[in-house]
Amino acid sequence: MKIGIDLGGSHIGVGLIDGTNIIAIKDKILTREDRVDIKSSIVNEITAMINGLCAENGVDVNNIELIGIASPGTTSNGVIVKAGNLGVKDFDLISSLKKNFNNQMILRNDAKCAAMAEKVYGAMKDYKDGVFLCLGTGIGGAVFMDGKLLEPKRYSGFELGHMVVNKGGRLCSCGKRGCFESYSSIKALKTKVTETLDMDSDISGEYLREVILKREIFEAHNEAVIEDLENFLEYLQVGICNLIDIFEPEIVVLGGSFSYYEKNPIFQMLLDKINAPKTTFNEGEKPKIVAAQFKNDAGIIGATLI
Ligand SMILES: [Zn+2]
Incomplete structure (x- = not known):
């Protein structure tokens, strides 16, 4: 045990x-x-x-x-x-x-x-080349090539959440501006949506999903929240497509709190954006994009x- x-x-x-x-x-x-x-x-x-x-x-x-x-x-x-x-x-x-x-x-x-759990037992276990992205408070990442976890020597490396997707953009917790996680982490989404709805930002991920999916968007069609969500998904698509161009993965596994959106329309909205034409350098078949099997566990x- x-x-x-x-x-x-x-x-x-x-x-x-x-x-x-x-x-x-x-x-x-x-x-x-x-x-x-x-x-x-x-x-x-x-x-x-x-x-x-x-x-x-x-x-x-x-x-x-x-x-x-x-x-x-x-x-x-x-x-x-x-x-x-x-x-x-x-x-x-x-x-x-x-x-x-x-x-x-x-x-x-x-x-x-989390990536190790998915590689050994979960969504990535039948693939040799995979990118894992953990979308939660920040964005963490890990990359497997030929079945091996890539590990740089000096620092942890693979700070995928801190690649800049918008020069001079939002201030990130790392001190840089315009980092991927400032736009596409669940925290970034939560901050934007709660600001738009004038709510306390100290809400759980579960409540955020409830706010976005049940009440405001798909029932009340609050356009400002839809715009927040579109922005979040567009930056997420840009970040994921950058990683597809760099690593040529067979599969991209999305973990952290975002994995709980798997069965919701948001996940399909993201897939549609990624699978649209001219989003990656190579125009061939895109890798599989799936939610982490073990979710937040x-x-x-x-x-x-x-
Ligand atoms: Zn950063």
Whole structure:
């Protein structure tokens, strides 16, 4: 039995994992109060969630084989070096958790963890060349070529969310302007839609889907929200088509909160934009574009894959 932790920019998920089975899971949304001392909040919440999960499921925490953590941003040797959307730098999370647990622990970039779960067990398992994009608070990414995860030497690399798609555009959490994730992350969509509707931006992804899909767009046909959505999808198409031109993937897997839009009209709207003429350099057949099989659980499952 292992513990997989998905530390997101806006939530923490902790799961008791047996292979690809999530035996039990706990979720916590990070609120504005939690952000006052974000490092302590993360350590305290993770500790309480692990202890709670083990107690509720009759598992001795000392018998947990591995505690794996999927973290946003750049990670190195158990340290979160820089995670803009979480607002931390040089955060030695493993050392802090070691004060509470004696188990083996690993910490890696969340998009790479999620991509590993999809490559080993999920949507990408029958493909050698694939691009994984995690659309959540930011945009993370990972690329497989000939079955291998591409890993640069110096930093984490594959900061696909920080390729500039609009020179001089919106300010990104990384300090640059016009980054892909400033336009096409779920957070960017949420910010725009809640601004347009004059709502509190502190809403869950689930509620955002409800707002967009049920009430405002497809029932009330709120044109301003439709424009926000069109903008989001157009930048998403540009980013994905850039990646198609660079890596020639057989498949592009879209994970994070966006995977929950799979059965909704938005997903088809995106496919139509990507499959339109003149969106990529090569005019042949476009790669398959699918939602992540494990949805938001991919990070938790992938965190436990060494
Ligand atoms: Zn950026």
